[in-house]
Amino acid sequence: MNLWRSYAKAMLTNASLWFWAVAFMVFWLAIGAFLQSSGVGSSHSAVTAYTSAWYAVIVLIALSLLAAAIAGSFAYGSASLAYAFRWSRLTPKGYLASIVGGSAVLGLVLNVVLLGATAGIFGARFSAAIVPADALGLVGVSMLGGVFFLALAATLALVAIDYLGLRSSNFVGYVPLLLSFVLGNAQTDVALPRWVIYGSPFNDLTSLLYQGYSGTTPTVELGTSSVALAWPFLLVGLLAWTCLLVATTLLLLRRIRARSIEEGRQI
Template structure:
């Protein structure tokens, strides 16, 4: 029941659709029609498209994280009393919202895939389809799971220990990190150890592979450098998901009731 209600709430969130799909469509348009597109072969076209797809996929996931963070922020007081006086358990709350966010991530990811195909294919004059679209959807689902857990940890930690005065900044941390790691892929490549260790880089590189069909090179912007091991990328991402889940469970069991007015104070 909770999962269904929360999924409906996410899918009816106009801001989520506006920023998570509408604004991403703008960036995809910029990537396909405005920025450099001087490719000489279909393989290069596919590689260029895959880079933009992976970057936009990461950022759209982080926008879901912001919506989730605000939901948890507004619910903090009711959760504190709900866990104590009702049948609602912290584990069922985490699992329900994690499942709902994952499904929402998959649905929004489907639109990102469709927009990528439409815009980049119209630019080149031939269809540029993802090699493994089913794995692209799976990656959006996993990304939704990761972004929910990251948001939950950040907001509940602030709620429990540091206060909510900085909540307007905290809810945007996933987006800031996504832009930081995402656009860093377009410049000087990060060391492979950093790429493997960063869940944001893991998401980008795995999304790239699902569209391109081959492992991501270290320098994703020009296709040079050694190919990254997708199994290590996935293991690293799953490790972060498990770690954040454990931390989220620890924090949500100790959630404290706080006034949301605290977050509006300067």
Template sequence: MAVISYYTRSLLTNKSLWGWGVLFMGFWLVLGAYIFVQTGEIATAPAALAYTADWYGIIALFSLSSLSTSIAYSIYYASPALAYCFRYTKLRPITYLLNLLGSSSFLGVFLSLIMLGGTYALYSTRFGFNLRPSDIPAAVIFSALSGAFMLALSSFLVLVVNNYLGLRNVSFISFVPLLLSYVFGFGQLFTSLPTVLLYSSPMTAMIDLLYHFYSGYAPTVVLTNPSSATLDWRLMAASLTAWTLLLLLASGFLLGRIRPRSIEEARQA
């Protein structure tokens, strides 16, 4: 189905995604490398690698949440088209969702690789060590899964609002993944969140998995404190996969009942 290629191109040419998902994240990476750490504060290669992996995990998550916002807007602007297409073209809700899934996973990998390359170059230069990621293929796989999760979450939220609550809430809802990313991202970076919350939250799962496959170290409850308790990345992976599948199922159900909203209504809400 060609939807995936058009949708991917549409996202790749989305200036907002480039601005917030790439350039603004580059700014955060610079802050992490040069502002949040003093010269000489990190003196060993393992410490530098762990610090770098912290930032990669968090920034990749922020970048992916920008993708989520773009996906949410594109779904709710397309609600009349979707309602029509499911009735009067060969497009089925499941086909559309799978196309979006493929597109989002591709964008997830694309954004994550940009962050990976940027983090590696910037932090290696800053700390004077070769801070090469420990497992790039696994990082790519979990970036794709993270992209899929962001699609599942944003489509679920926007479809609930579109179908049942009215468009006044869409602007706020589309930023919920971004807000959650910031809350959980900085939460785990500096504070000790309950272990059960860390395992059950897909946001922390994404950060920890990306951290783990960049650094090769087990993620810790407080990412900036290597002596805090460690977490099992397998449970994190299971949690993220379960959330993704659950939200995808719910989104597929809601998509089949999509309520067409006029574009004018969407613009004015």
């Protein structure tokens, strides 16, 4: 059995992950559709923009929950990885390719489910067909997002395993979730400068998801006017961060230390 298939299978059959990354997110989509939508205009463009913004933030948070789960798995598997890199055919590069493949598949599946849930829930609320404008593009972006969050979680977890100790890994596992929550919501509530959005992979991802769903270019406020965000810059920003983090993960994996999971106990 290939390792990447094992990873994909282990993640896809993880009931806890399905609850928190899917069921819990669907619950929030319902909150957004039925309880927080009173101020949304009735025009199709307003409804689509509102739906797309919710979809983008929810996918971001779902992927960051996935990242937290992956970070925990690194802590549990540090000794087995340290062993496998020496005494089996497994290489750090091969292992990374396996989990990147598994995470891309999970990102794809999560996105398809959340895409359907978003269209269904918001469509029911506004009694309109609010379908994604570029479903294929969204599939690609969500797979890239899955890989980005995997690499971010892996980097943070491996820094804790290699240098800080497992007590820290309990906390760094939440960093992707915290950043997603802060930066994802900031984009919808605050007029973030354009350089922040281009430079932040979280905002690159939400902007690309927004554009893919709504079919309209996301904008940022500049004084009294608004400026459109260019999707190629967003994509390059997300790709650059992903490549950087994948390379960092590979370097850290090569020097992984075997840690006892008991080191992670706080009390």
